[in-house]
Amino acid sequence: MAESRHSVFRQFAASDWGGFLKGVEKEGLRVDRNGFIAQTPHPEALGSALTHPSITTDYSEALLELITPVCSSTAEMLESLRNIHRFVQQNLGDEVFWPAxxxxxxxxxxxxPIAQYGTSNTGRLKHVYRQGLAVRYGRMMQSIAGTHYNLSLPDSFWEIWKSALGDQQSMKDFKSDQYFWLIRNFRRRSWLLMLLFGASPALDASFVEGVRHELTRFDARSWFGEHATSLRMGDLGYHNNAQSSLNICFNKLSTYTQTLDRAIHTNWPAYEAIGxxxxxxxxxINTNVLQIENEYYSAIRPKRTTQIGEKPIHALESRGVEYIEVRCLDLDPFSPVGVSEAQVDFLDLFLLDCLLSESPRIDDAECSMLDDNYKDVVARGRNRELELCQGGKRTPVADAARAILDRLEPLAEVLDGFNGGEVYRNALSVQQSVLSGDSQVPSARVIQAMQASGQGHRDWGMEMALQHQNVLRYEGLAPEVQAAFAAASRESLAEQERIEASDTLAFSDFLERYLRS
Known part of the structure; x- marks a missing residue:
């Protein structure tokens, strides 16, 4: 089945390969010149965090989130992301944008500080949701930053792909099934992304003050995981006990939305005690296992753009999956924008192969095994003796990684044949050189850079932040781009004022209506 799907793809895509549609959401903390989280409000020059299309905040008032539009090429997406960074860096004053x-x-x-979104009911709902995260999990976990990569394929692809596979479903159901096909394979292989792109092996001592852990002391102010690839995605990062029993099913859209909806409507005694x-x-917002869908932490999500007032589950159920969101990526601290061209092109190749490879349903036993593989690479991925469960047997992690990269070679050649050039073979070669030892995985590079500089996590992070800031401020923006960003900021502030002026419901009534919808 796997080969037949690859074969079908080669046959039809050569004549009409529509390429990938992509975008990125990149988070990062505003930090003062002493390396401490910023206590200042969201800069007014960056517009309204509620309504600006490209610049908002996530959990904290200090946690910026930069959002590109949907782009048709890696170059277009990275230029958009870089322009947003350039504008942000111009308006940070004495603060810096944390790179880790x-x-x-x-x-x-x-x-x-918890993010503020103004006095409108919509803005207050966003703030109350974040207050809920604070009382449920504490604020420390919410200060972590990452990159979310969004990928879809154009309608022209799906029309030909549906015809080529002879599928008789509606287009909505067909696309949703195919995206979940991709998601199942992503879950089988996502550990590889943590090995290749995990870049958070160390942390500031303040993050684990009073917390039991098994990290190794780097210096008086820093700890690190000797073999860790991503502390962000480990036990000290995004996790919570209430969600561990959810068993969200990623086999198909209906089971995904049903199990997620159940979590949103299932009371959790500990949260009920909080009130x-x-x-x-x-x-x-409520005392259930999840306040809203976005509270569920996962390495990947099926997504659909929502309409005003629409919940994500309802959007998925009514119009199907529109794109997938890869959520497990650490920031690349060596890049001024947190991601690199080779990384993005590799992700495209990796995700397309997830769609084209055999993808049976995942049963409970496999689900548990996949979770174990992922956790092991997050915690011990740089341990050469680490073995993963592959096909019912234990396989050294390096061998398992090479096997996946080897299987990507023919697809990289096919895509390069469609597009001309060697983009995908080059992106694959970069990761093959990492596995061969010619270069290092990012988590090892971070530790080596800290050791070489004689700096702990905070001081090394500040040095990288200042380097990136100098580069981006020096590059600047073309006058017309600068003017467009300034106009977007002004318009977003005006739009927030319009929303606030138009509210007629008391927030308690608004919230009750939201919960009933």
């Missing part, structure tokens, strides 16, 4: 996934110096929960209000103010 694990945060700068913190001083407990109180040092991490939804404190001193008359809302502190969480």
């Amino acid at each position: 996934s694990m945060p700068c110096e913190l001083d407990g929960d109180a040092s991490i 939804t209000k404190r001193n008359g103010e809302f502190i969480q």
Whole structure:
């Protein structure tokens, strides 16, 4: 089956390969010149975090999120991302944009300001959701940053692909099934991305103050995992006990939305004990396992653009999957924009092969095994003795990684044949050189760079942040691009004012209506 899908792809795509559609959402903390999380409000020059199309905040007021539009090439996407960074860097004043996934110096929960989105009901809902994250998990976990990579294939591809496979479903159901086909294989192989792109092996001591852990002391101010690839995706990063029993099913759209919807409507006693209000103010949206869909932490999500007031589950159920969002990527601290061209091109190749390879349903036993493989690489991926469960037997992680890269070679040749050039073979070669030992995985590079500089996590992060800032400020923006960003900021602030002025419901009534919808 795997070969037949690859063969079908080669036959039809040669005449009409539509390419990839892609975008990125890149997070990062604003940090003061002492390497401490910024306590200042979201810069007004960056517009409204509620309504700006390219610049918003995630959990914290200090945690910027930069969003590109949908692009048809890696070059277009990275130029868009770089332009957003250039504009942001111009308007940070004395602050810097933190380059690492694990945060700068913190001083407990109180040092991490929760994002504010104004007085509108929509803005208050976003704030209350984040308050809920604070009371459920604490704020420390929410100071972590990452990159989310969004990928889809154009309608022209799906029309030909559906015809080539002889599928009789509606286009909506066909696309959703195919995206879940891709997602199942992603779950089988996502450990590889943690090995190749995990870049958070160290952290500031303030992040684990008073917390039991098994890290190794780097210096007086830093800890690191001796073989870790991504502390961000490990036990100290994005996790919570309530979600560990969810068993969200990624086999098909209907089971995914049903199990996720159940979590949103299942009461959790510990959250019920907290309540939804404190001193008359809302502190969480509800007392269920999940307040909303976005609270579920996963390495990948099926997505559909929502309409105003529409919940993500309802959008998926009514219009099907539109794109997939890869959420497990650490920031690349060596890149001024957190990602690289070779990385993006490799992700395209990797994800397309997930679509074209055999992808049976995942049962409970395989699901548990896949989770174990992922966790092992996150915690011990640089240990040469680490073995993963592959096909019912234990396989050294390096051998398992090489096997996946080897299987990508023919597809890279096919794509380069369609497009001309050697883009995908070059992107694959970069990762093959990492596995061969000619270069290092990012997590090893981070530790080596810290050791070579004699700096701990905070000081090394500050040095990289200043380097990136100098580069991006020096590059600047073309006058017309600068003007467009300034106009977008002004318009976003005006739009927030319009939204606030148009509200007629009390927030409690708005929230009740939202929960009923």
